[in-house]
Amino acid sequence: MWSAKTIIAIALITSPLWISFKAGAQTNADCLACHGEKGQSVRFSDKSTRSVYVDRNHIKQSVHAAQLECTDCHRDITPSTHPSEKAKNPKYKDARDFSIQQANTCQRCHYAYYTRMLDSIHFETMKAGERSAPVCTDCHGSHDIKKPGTPRKEINERCGQCHSDIAKTFGKSVHGELLAAGSDDAPVCTDCHGAHSIIDPRKPGFKASSHQLCAKCHGDEKKMATYGLNTAVLSSYLDDFHGSSNLLFTKTTQASKSAIATCVDCHGTHDIQRFRGGETLSKDQMRERIVKTCRKCHEKVPAAFADAWLSHYPPTFKSAPLVWGVKWLYRIMIPLIMLGLVSHIILHLWRIKTGKFWRHL
Amino acid sequence: MSTTTKMKKVNGTVLIERFTVGRRIEHIFVIAVFVMLVLTGFPQKFFDVSWSSRIIDFFGGVDRTRLIHRIFGLTFSVHALVHIGIIIVGVLSSRMRLSLLPTSADFRDLFATLRYYLGYQSDKPTYPKFDYRQKFEYLGIVLGGVVMVLTGLILLYPGWFAGFVPGQVIPASRVMHSNEALLAFLVLTIWHVYGSHFSPEVFPMDKTIFTGYIDEHELKERHQREYERLFPEKTGTTPEA
Numbered sequence: 001m002w003s004a005k006t007i008i009a010i011a012l013i014t015s016p017l018w019i020s021f022k023a024g025a026q027t028n029a030d031c032l033a034c035h036g037e038k039g040q041s042v043r044f045s046d047k048s049t050r051s052v053y054v055d056r057n058h059i060k061q062s063v064h065a066a067q068l069e070c071t072d073c074h075r076d077i078t079p080s081t082h083p084s085e086k087a088k089n090p091k092y093k094d095a096r097d098f099s100i101q102q103a104n105t106c107q108r109c110h111y112a113y114y115t116r117m118l119d120s121i122h123f124e125t126m127k128a129g130e131r132s133a134p135v136c137t138d139c140h141g142s143h144d145i146k147k148p149g150t151p152r153k154e155i156n157e158r159c160g161q162c163h164s165d166i167a168k169t170f171g172k173s174v175h176g177e178l179l180a181a182g183s184d185d186a187p188v189c190t191d192c193h194g195a196h197s198i199i200d201p202r203k204p205g206f207k208a209s210s211h212q213l214c215a216k217c218h219g220d221e222k223k224m225a226t227y228g229l230n231t232a233v234l235s236s237y238l239d240d241f242h243g244s245s246n247l248l249f250t251k252t253t254q255a256s257k258s259a260i261a262t263c264v265d266c267h268g269t270h271d272i273q274r275f276r277g278g279e280t281l282s283k284d285q286m287r288e289r290i291v292k293t294c295r296k297c298h299e300k301v302p303a304a305f306a307d308a309w310l311s312h313y314p315p316t317f318k319s320a321p322l323v324w325g326v327k328w329l330y331r332i333m334i335p336l337i338m339l340g341l342v343s344h345i346i347l348h349l350w351r352i353k354t355g356k357f358w359r360h361l
Numbered sequence: 362m363s364t365t366t367k368m369k370k371v372n373g374t375v376l377i378e379r380f381t382v383g384r385r386i387e388h389i390f391v392i393a394v395f396v397m398l399v400l401t402g403f404p405q406k407f408f409d410v411s412w413s414s415r416i417i418d419f420f421g422g423v424d425r426t427r428l429i430h431r432i433f434g435l436t437f438s439v440h441a442l443v444h445i446g447i448i449i450v451g452v453l454s455s456r457m458r459l460s461l462l463p464t465s466a467d468f469r470d471l472f473a474t475l476r477y478y479l480g481y482q483s484d485k486p487t488y489p490k491f492d493y494r495q496k497f498e499y500l501g502i503v504l505g506g507v508v509m510v511l512t513g514l515i516l517l518y519p520g521w522f523a524g525f526v527p528g529q530v531i532p533a534s535r536v537m538h539s540n541e542a543l544l545a546f547l548v549l550t551i552w553h554v555y556g557s558h559f560s561p562e563v564f565p566m567d568k569t570i571f572t573g574y575i576d577e578h579e580l581k582e583r584h585q586r587e588y589e590r591l592f593p594e595k596t597g598t599t600p601e602a
Contacts, residue, residue: 238409248405248408258424301519301523302520304526307529308519308523309528310529323533326533326540330540330544345552347479348560
């Protein structure tokens with residue numbers, strides 16, 4: 001082991017190194033002395049330029065204001081390595097190249113989020129060579145980083161910067177309208193897709209398990225009470241062939257060969273509207289609307305096929321007498337038959353093994 | 362079921378044929394099909410418990426499990442049709458007697474047996490070729506089988522059936538298929554396994570359905586009325602129809 005003396009000696013010998021390193025570090029004020037004024041720009045190797053002006057207020061209002069210095073993120077900047085506009089060999093190809101490489105710096109503190117992001121469709125797209133795929137700063141901002149989701153609808157605005165068609169469609173849906181009204185209950189993009197580990201929604205596993213996403217809110221009695229919505233949607237879906245199939249697919253290793261209907265196949269995804277359309281439909285109109293939905297997968301089924309769907313409410317004597325009747329028939333018959341058979345067995349065993357009679361007990 | 366009964370003598374004991382070769386093969390066939398249908402069907406019924414996903418993965422996924430279930434289901438359906446067809450032809454050509462059809466005598470036997478078990482009757486009841494317990498089981502598997510075949514077909518082709526039955530029949534069939542399966546499974550594992558394995562009269566196993574033959578002492582003990590029918594000269598009774 002090293003003695004205390006050796007350690008002190010090493011510290012003393014190396015002290016000029018770390019003292020000078022500390023002296024080389026710049027404070028935010030040092031940086032802003034130049035970068036706080038407009039007019040300066042940086043040149044990249046493809047000859048493009050970008051202003052290096054930083055708004056002091058952005059830095060001040062950022063969540064990092066109290067914790068980070070400029071050089072904590074811009075780690076390669078020291079007085080000796082500071083690039084100049086006239087630099088002969090700029091390090092970065094263009095501004096996007098700088099953003100992509102600079103985003104690596106976030107993982108030094110936010111490692112968990114960073115690794116999750118590595119599983120995302122965004123990172124896969126980036127890896128495939130699409131440089132416009134988002135990096136940390138594209139969603140969170142850079143100098144002006146705020147607490148995410150303040151306000152919530154800003155999350156959708158961020159996603160909408162690239163996914164503008166979907167953002168527009170979503171805005172017109174029941175969820176979009178609720179979000180616009182400022183409700184905290186309304187889902188935003190990240191509630192269903194996740195934030196960092198966004199998986200490709202076209203992957204079969206995402207669709208098969210999507211009912212669990214909807215159920216997060218639609219199975220929540222407290223939340224649904226506000227809107228007078230039925231919370232039996234998930235249990236009734238799982239009672240149905242489609243639901244139990246999809247649940248099995250989420251729990252087993254093989255993906256489904258044929259698409260099995262989940263919430264979104266009948267209700268839509270980003271364009272969800274009230275199934276009844278807000279107006280009161282007659283029974284026949286309702287049936288027509290349901291069977292139209294069925295025919296998306298079950299081609300050419302007759303109108304009566306609509307009645308195979310028992311709605312999201314448990315079957316009752318009034319709503320589905322046949323299903324209700326069969327259910328109760330077995331609920332009574334199975335225990336009665338088993339009780340009869342088991343008592344017969346017990347009586348038989350007891351009679352032969354003891355030779356006694358019940359009557360003489 | 363044949364009207365003439367084959368017998369053979371082995372080491373001085375008379376063996377009476379109870380099941381023809383066809384029936385013995387049929388029984389083994391039904392065991393195999395039933396086991397496969399339960400293995401591929403129950404994980405679908407109990408979709409939310411942990412072992413179901415393991416069994417489904419064993420068969421190679423949900424789609425594959427369903428394919429196997431449907432193949433065995435259709436095999437069972439064809440067998441059920443052939444079985445019922447043979448009975449119809451056999452009865453019409455009077456080459457078969459319906460020894461498994463319940464009669465009023467079976468109900469009398471049931472009550473006599475219960476009275477005997479409880480001690481209200483001292484004579485041990487006698488039974489015909491097939492006693493009421495065996496008839497209950499046979500009828501259960503035939504009627505239950507018909508229910509399973511019909512509801513299974515409706516579930517396999519729901520769109521086609523909706524053309525001429527009310528749509529509600531489809532979810533009702535699902536409830537029926539699933540519950541009838543549970544009932545059949547319970548009757549088999551409790552009643553049938555007791556009757557042919559754990560009952561002290563046959564423990565550890567009643568091999569008649571596999572060998573096809575029962576010896577005359579066992580026949581006399583357990584199916585006395587059949588014994589009297591076959592050997593009227595030994596018992597001094599007039600044979601029953």
